[in-house]
Amino acid sequence: MAEGRRRTDAVDERGSGAIAVLIFAVLFLALAALVVDGGMAISKRERAADLAEQAARYAAQDIDVEALRNATGTEDTAPINFQNCTGDVRRYLQTAGLSTGDVSASGCDDPNAQEVTVHVQVTYHAMLSAFLFDKDFTAKATASATNLSGD
Template sequence: MTGRTRFAERLRRLREHSDRGSGALALLMAAVLFVVMAGFIVDTGRAIHQRELAADAAEQAARYAANHISTDALRNQGTVTVDAASCTSSVRAYVRATGFSGADADSSWCTQVSGNTVSVRVRLTYTPLLLAMGSGNVTVWGNATAQAVQEQ
């Protein structure tokens, strides 16, 4: 057999088996795509849930802070006024009692106290389940406003 016929024979064998393993590669690529899509869907749903949880905690913390009224203003002027001095500590106490981390509770505060109205901001930090990138932690905020009302 000449060198030319050996080369032609090798070339023919390569052409017959050139698609070997291509099915495994396609399956591997499909599996990676599936995991990425599943992670995106799961983590997006978790992010929505955590934002709702932060907003709910902010609403409850605002109500809790609005319950702490100034007794001096009520006795002396007969008006219901939120105690501005204890507002942030009330919000932090509620957030801590809810089960949020200490760092999240310490980063929550009263943004505004005006008469019988209180506005609060609550922080919630969580870690995505599948697609943790960079530091891995994501921070969401909840904001809410509540009013203290004097019943007649």
């Protein structure tokens, strides 16, 4: 009878390895999702920061050429046409390939004749965690460009 008991104990333990493998597979997929989607989030934030810097420079290059030509000394500066700032930023972001929604969500924050501050939004969809979260994520960045002139 002792042998019969051992056989049923062995039968009862069957499948426990499969459960352990299943648990580790789920943990591995969760870790992979964290690594891949975390890396994507960092990449999109860097892209948003880069686009914000470039868009700010692009908007700051739109200067009042007439004021520059009429400058009498080196202390006079060429003012930025800050009234066009949001249009310049959106035009640049369209050529950079951003979606229409991201372009319309981006623009200038209180520009003036000497400095423009730009905010940019980049929307992305997670790769692996999209199975759990069916929503888009956004990365936002802000950058400024100042009008400098001189010697």
